[in-house]
Amino acid sequence: MKLDAIGDWRRTHYSVEVKPEMDGEEVTLFGWVQEVRDLGGIRFVILQDKEGTLQVTVPRKKLSSEVLSKSDALQKRYSIGVKGVVKKTEMTPRGFEVLPKEIKIFSTATPQLPIDVSGKTPANLETRLNARALDLCREENIAIFKIQHTAIETIREFLFKCGFIEVYTPRIIASATEGGAALFSVDYFEQKAFLAQSPQLYKEQLVMSLEKVFEVGPFFRAEESHTRIHSSEFISVDIEQAFADAEDVMQLLEQTIQHVCKAVNEKRSKELAILKSKVEVPELPFKRITYDKALYDLKKKGAEIPWGEDIPTPALRTLGKIHPYFYFITDWPTHSKAFYIKPRDDNPDVCEGFDLMWRWLELVSGGTRIASKELLVKRLEEKGLNPKSFKYHLEAFDYGMPPHAGWAIGLGRLIMMLTGKKNLREVTLYPRDKFRLTP
RNA sequence: GCCCUGGUAGUAUAGUCCGGUCUAGUAUAAGCGGCUGUCGCCCGCUGGACCCGGGUUCAAAUCCCGGCCAGGGCGCCA
Numbered sequence: 001m002k003l004d005a006i007g008d009w010r011r012t013h014y015s016v017e018v019k020p021e022m023d024g025e026e027v028t029l030f031g032w033v034q035e036v037r038d039l040g041g042i043r044f045v046i047l048q049d050k051e052g053t054l055q056v057t058v059p060r061k062k063l064s065s066e067v068l069s070k071s072d073a074l075q076k077r078y079s080i081g082v083k084g085v086v087k088k089t090e091m092t093p094r095g096f097e098v099l100p101k102e103i104k105i106f107s108t109a110t111p112q113l114p115i116d117v118s119g120k121t122p123a124n125l126e127t128r129l130n131a132r133a134l135d136l137c138r139e140e141n142i143a144i145f146k147i148q149h150t151a152i153e154t155i156r157e158f159l160f161k162c163g164f165i166e167v168y169t170p171r172i173i174a175s176a177t178e179g180g181a182a183l184f185s186v187d188y189f190e191q192k193a194f195l196a197q198s199p200q201l202y203k204e205q206l207v208m209s210l211e212k213v214f215e216v217g218p219f220f221r222a223e224e225s226h227t228r229i230h231s232s233e234f235i236s237v238d239i240e241q242a243f244a245d246a247e248d249v250m251q252l253l254e255q256t257i258q259h260v261c262k263a264v265n266e267k268r269s270k271e272l273a274i275l276k277s278k279v280e281v282p283e284l285p286f287k288r289i290t291y292d293k294a295l296y297d298l299k300k301k302g303a304e305i306p307w308g309e310d311i312p313t314p315a316l317r318t319l320g321k322i323h324p325y326f327y328f329i330t331d332w333p334t335h336s337k338a339f340y341i342k343p344r345d346d347n348p349d350v351c352e353g354f355d356l357m358w359r360w361l362e363l364v365s366g367g368t369r370i371a372s373k374e375l376l377v378k379r380l381e382e383k384g385l386n387p388k389s390f391k392y393h394l395e396a397f398d399y400g401m402p403p404h405a406g407w408a409i410g411l412g413r414l415i416m417m418l419t420g421k422k423n424l425r426e427v428t429l430y431p432r433d434k435f436r437l438t439p
Numbered sequence: 440g441c442c443c444u445g446g447u448a449g450u451a452u453a454g455u456c457c458g459g460u461c462u463a464g465u466a467u468a469a470g471c472g473g474c475u476g477u478c479g480c481c482c483g484c485u486g487g488a489c490c491c492g493g494g495u496u497c498a499a500a501u502c503c504c505g506g507c508c509a510g511g512g513c514g515c516c517a
Contacts, residue, residue, distance in 0.1 A: 041475035059475070076468090091476055112449045112469050120479055121450050121467045126509055181516050198517060223516050224440055230516075313513075338517040353517095365517065408517080423510095435508080 001073060004104035009081050016051040020095035023088040027098065029054070032137070033078045035118055045074055047082060047098075050142060056082055057097040070103035077109035077117065077137075125425060132430060132439050143271035144427055147264055148415050152216065154263040155237055155409075158256055164212040164239060169202035171195060171218070175389050182222040184232075195220035198408065200340065203240035204369055205396040207404045214239040216411070226434060227313075228423040229361065229413060233432040237414075240406035246352040246368040249405045250328060253356060253364060254286045256409075257326065264418055277420035286356070287327040294329055297322050308333045313360075320360030330354045339379040342368040352405075358417045366407025373397035 012028045031049035038044075043058040058071045074080065084100040091097070114131040115123040117138055128135040135141060156166070172188060173196045183194040199215050206213045215238045223230065241249055262281045264272070272279060289297075295305055301322070303315045311319070311329075334343045334351040341353040353367035370376045373394055380387045387394060415427040425431040430439060 035478085037477050037480060039475060039477060039480070040473070042477075043475095044477050044480090046478080055478075057476080061475085089476090091478095093478070097476095110449095114449060116450060116468065118479085123450055124509080127450070200517070221516065224514080225516060226440085227513085228511080310516095340517085 001105065001108055003108070004081070004106060006081065006104070006106065009083065009104065014051040015047060015049050015054040018054055018086055018094075018096065018098070020086075020088045022086040023096070025086050026101070027084065027086060029056075029082045029084070029098065031080065033074050033076055033080060035076065036074055043071055045071060047080070048137075048139075052139075054094065055092050055097045056084065056100055057087075058100065063100065067100050067103055070105060071100070073105060074103075075109060075111060076113060077134075078105055079107040079109075080105050125423060129425065129431065129436065130439070136429065139274055143268075143274040144415065144419050144421070145429065146271050147268050147275075147418050148411070148427070150264050150267050151260045151414060151418060152237075152411070154260050155256055156216075158259045159214050159239065162212070162252065164214045164241075165210045167203070167206060167210065167213045167215050168217070169196070169199040169206075169215060171220075184220050184222045197221050198236060199238050200338075200408075201390075201393045203238055203406060204340070204401075204404065205393065207240050207242035208396060208399060208401055211242040211402075212239075224434065228425070229416075231412065231424055231428060231431055231433055234424075234428075235411035237409040237411055238406065239408075240369075240404060242402040242404045244405045245403065246330070246354055246366065246405050249366055249407055250288075250354060250356075251285070253366065253407055253409075254282075254284050254326075257286075257356070257363075258282055258284060260414070260418075272419075275419050275421075277418065279418055282326055287323060287325070288330055289323070289327055290331040291329055291333065291350070292331065294319055308336060310336050316357070316360040316362070318360075320357070323357070324359055327357050328354050329357060335382070337367065339383045339385060340369050340376065342370045343375075343379075354407075356407075358413075361413055361417065362410075363413050363417065364407050364409045366405065368403070368405040371397070371401045371403045373401070 009028055011030045015029065015031065018027060018029075029047060029049070031047045034046040034048040034053055036043065036045050041060045043060070045056040045058060046053050047056050058068070060068065081104040082098060082100050083102040084098040086096050087099050088096050113134060115128055115135055117134065119138060119140065123135075136145075172186065172193050174191070174193060181197050183197055186193050186195060196219055198219050199217070203213050203215060216235065218233050219236050220233050222232065239249070239252070241252070258281060261279050265279050265281060294311065295307065298305060298311075298315050298318055301318050303318055305311060305315060331344070331350045332353045334341070334349055337351050337353040341351045343349070343351045351367065353365070355362050356364035370379060376394065376397060377387045380390060412424045412427050416422070416424060419427060421427050425433070
C-alpha cells in the first residue's frame, strides 16, 4: 500500500478536545484506528489518540471516492490522519461525529494482532508483556502511566516547594557489599563494577552540601525474589534531609502521600474510572504503631513472631487486615534494619527506622541515619561488613556530617496502591525479573 | 531456590479426573461476501491449535518421567 506523508498537516485537536459545540468546524486529527464498524452503506471508524477516542463517520454515498477508498483500506492500529468537519449529532455517545474530507494513512499494521487492543478479548499478563508495545496502547495502560505521571509530577512539585534539590547519583558503583541484597555485576573496562541497589550512601553524603536532596531513578537488585511485588529493576523515589530526624521525614512523607492522592483524585478521575480504582485523600497524621505493638497485634491473631525478627509476608497480610489503610511501623529492632539506621539513644536495641505500610504492602522505608562515624563503623562490624569497603563513604563523616534522615518510596508499589493493580509488572512499562529480560 | 496449579488456533477458554465418534467444541480476532446509524453492530461462509523430549498402551490433548515456561504462594530482599 502506498503510504502518505504528513506533509503540512498538523494536529488541531486531540480527540478529547473536540466538542459538539464545534459543529461545522474543520479539524485535523491524528491517531490510530481502534475499530472499524462497517454497516455497508455507512462505516464507523473509531480513532484513538493518547487522550481518548472519537468517531469518524463515513457515509458511502455522500463522500468523495478518494476518501471512500482510503477508508476502505483502514484496519485496526493503522496510524492515520483525518481532516474533516465536526457534526453535532445525538447518535454518538459524545454528541458529535467527524465527517472526513481527507484521510491520510501513515502506517499499516499486521491484520492479526497478538492482543485485542479494544479490550473485548482479555489476554494473560504474560501474553501482554510479550507484546508490551502494543499492550501499552490499551486505554487501561495509558491510564496507569498517566496516573504515574501525575504522582511523580506532584512529588517533584511538593519536594521542590519544600526546598529539596533533585540530584543524580551513580548507577555504576565499585562496592559489592552494602549489605543485604545481591547486586548485578558489570564489566567496567578492566574492572568489575556493580549496578547500584539504592542511592543511600550518596544521598547521605550530599546532605553535607545540599542539605535536602531527592532522586527519582531506577535501581537494581539481583534477588531470587519471585513475587508480584518485587522486580530486578525498579524506580525509587529517595529523599535525604539534613538537621532532621525520623519524625520530621515521616511528616514530610505523609504530606507527600496526601498530596499525591489528592492530585490523582482531582486530575485523574477519568483514568481512575477506566481502572475502576478509587483513591481517597487520607487524613493526617497516619497511624503509627511500634514494632512491639505489631507483634502484640499479631500474637492476638495467633501469629507469634520472636522479637527481633523481620515480619514475614504472611504476618504482614494479617497486619494489613488489622490496619486496612496507611500506617507506620516504627521502633524496629536495630539489628533487623540496615547498618546506617540510628539506634535510639534511650534504648539502642531499637532503632529510629520506619516503614510506611499500605495494608500489607511496604510502600516506603526510612529512618534517622547515624551521623557519628564511630557508631557507623561499629554498626558495620556488627553487620559483618568490612569498614574498609566503605572508606570513601566513611571519610565523608570526617567533614561535618549533620544529623539527618530520609526515606525511599517504591514507585511501582505506590502506583499499585493508586491503580488497584495486584502485580508490580502491570504498572511497570517494561518489567525485569529473574525470568524476563525482554522486551 | 522451594511448594501448589497450569501450558489446547492470533487471543481467551471447553475437553484431561475416568485414554477410544476429539475428524478437538465455543467466543473473539483474521480472510471473503452481505447490510445506511453502529457504538461488545449484525448475518453467512472459510482457514487456523493439543509447550518440548522420552515412556506406557492396540490406542495419548488425556496416564507416567524429564525439561522449559507461566500464575499464585513461600523464602530471599536496605
